[in-house]
Amino acid sequence: MLDLILTTGVIHLTIGNLVMWLIAFLFIYLAIVKNYEPLLLVPIGFGILVVNLPLTFLMEEGQGLLWRFYHFGLEWEIIPPLIFLGLGALTDFGPMIANPKTLILGAGAQFGVYVSFFGALFLGFNIPEACSIGIIGGADGPTTIYTTVHLAPHLLGATAVAAYSYMSLVPIIQPPIMRLLTTESERKIKMRQLRPVSKREKILFPLVTVLVICLIVPASAPLMAMFMLGNLFKECGVVKRLSDAAANELMNIVTILLGISVGATMSAENFLKPQVILVFIMGLVAFAFSTAAGIMLAKFMNLFIKEKINPLIGSAGVSAVPMAARVSQIVGAKADPKNFLLMHAMGPNVAGVIGTVVAAGVFLALAG
Amino acid sequence: MVDWNLALKIFAFGLSTVFCSLGILIAAIYAFGKALKSFEKGQ
Numbered sequence: 346m347l348d349l350i351l352t353t354g355v356i357h358l359t360i361g362n363l364v365m366w367l368i369a370f371l372f373i374y375l376a377i378v379k380n381y382e383p384l385l386l387v388p389i390g391f392g393i394l395v396v397n398l399p400l401t402f403l404m405e406e407g408q409g410l411l412w413r414f415y416h417f418g419l420e421w422e423i424i425p426p427l428i429f430l431g432l433g434a435l436t437d438f439g440p441m442i443a444n445p446k447t448l449i450l451g452a453g454a455q456f457g458v459y460v461s462f463f464g465a466l467f468l469g470f471n472i473p474e475a476c477s478i479g480i481i482g483g484a485d486g487p488t489t490i491y492t493t494v495h496l497a498p499h500l501l502g503a504t505a506v507a508a509y510s511y512m513s514l515v516p517i518i519q520p521p522i523m524r525l526l527t528t529e530s531e532r533k534i535k536m537r538q539l540r541p542v543s544k545r546e547k548i549l550f551p552l553v554t555v556l557v558i559c560l561i562v563p564a565s566a567p568l569m570a571m572f573m574l575g576n577l578f579k580e581c582g583v584v585k586r587l588s589d590a591a592a593n594e595l596m597n598i599v600t601i602l603l604g605i606s607v608g609a610t611m612s613a614e615n616f617l618k619p620q621v622i623l624v625f626i627m628g629l630v631a632f633a634f635s636t637a638a639g640i641m642l643a644k645f646m647n648l649f650i651k652e653k654i655n656p657l658i659g660s661a662g663v664s665a666v667p668m669a670a671r672v673s674q675i676v677g678a679k680a681d682p683k684n685f686l687l688m689h690a691m692g693p694n695v696a697g698v699i700g701t702v703v704a705a706g707v708f709l710a711l712a713g
Numbered sequence: 714m715v716d717w718n719l720a721l722k723i724f725a726f727g728l729s730t731v732f733c734s735l736g737i738l739i740a741a742i743y744a745f746g747k748a749l750k751s752f753e754k755g756q
Contacts, residue, residue, distance in 0.1 A: 445742040452735040707727040
């Protein structure tokens, strides 16, 4: 009888397991009731729940089902590039091609990545860990995961959850910073309507971008190549089936595998550490500084250019597509309801994705 | 012990690479935009 009881998980439960169950239930609650990043928080929450069931050995190396998802999906670098393929098929680079100088705002918003990188170093993290924490400031989930798996896999759960949590909290985190750093008259700046972008330009863009970025930062190639391939599928117009598959079915499948693999890394012994709280704090710092840097860079650019840009679109450089661009629109519309910034903000928004991939590539090349 | 030399190198090289690569991309977008325009005019 005792042997039979010992084969059940019940008596092997720890306080840590119970705490992680609470975190899992919280994630599932936030996803279902509050609609916070439900596509990711439901599988992540469920992954946390089942990996904290004793004796299931779901993350047992070489045997566990979730270990296989994690190992072949994330450690073998399959899932994040496939997510980027889908993102490429969903992204319209038209606003950025119409006004290329907004690309600089996507670069400026990476500043927070480096602030947080140094912050993490001062808090006692080593360089690979600091890179993984800093990249949260790019507000790009797959890039954060890709970087962390390479540089500090033991932090994967914390960095991934921090990145996705802050992305869903963009409408709460960004507006106070945007209002603090801009004047009423700056928020009212109207921008000229964007020119139409031809189909040829849109087809050439992914080809040119993959050449430029991958030649400068070869380590960014897995993400950048798939991102641009997805976009070429979308824009070329002759592979609609592939474009639809990348943007829908494939994206959904890899999102499930990504979510459950990330959740599965969050066992009690991995996650319940003081380090994790520091990761969340530094992630927030990165996010705030990235938002501020994008706005300040837009203000700086206004000193030199004839046609002023509304500094509110600078905050959209943190990626988090399209949420950050929507926030620029909402804050701008509060200052002047007739001001439409959404399409202008989409430029730095998608440029931010490219900027984050470049920053991640440099981290991987120098700290990997 | 943190290797501050490497940290500074990552910061300086990283931020400048981000700006340079996106700067080059801006130049490339303007260049192929112009090339396309003249190509379309020639057609």
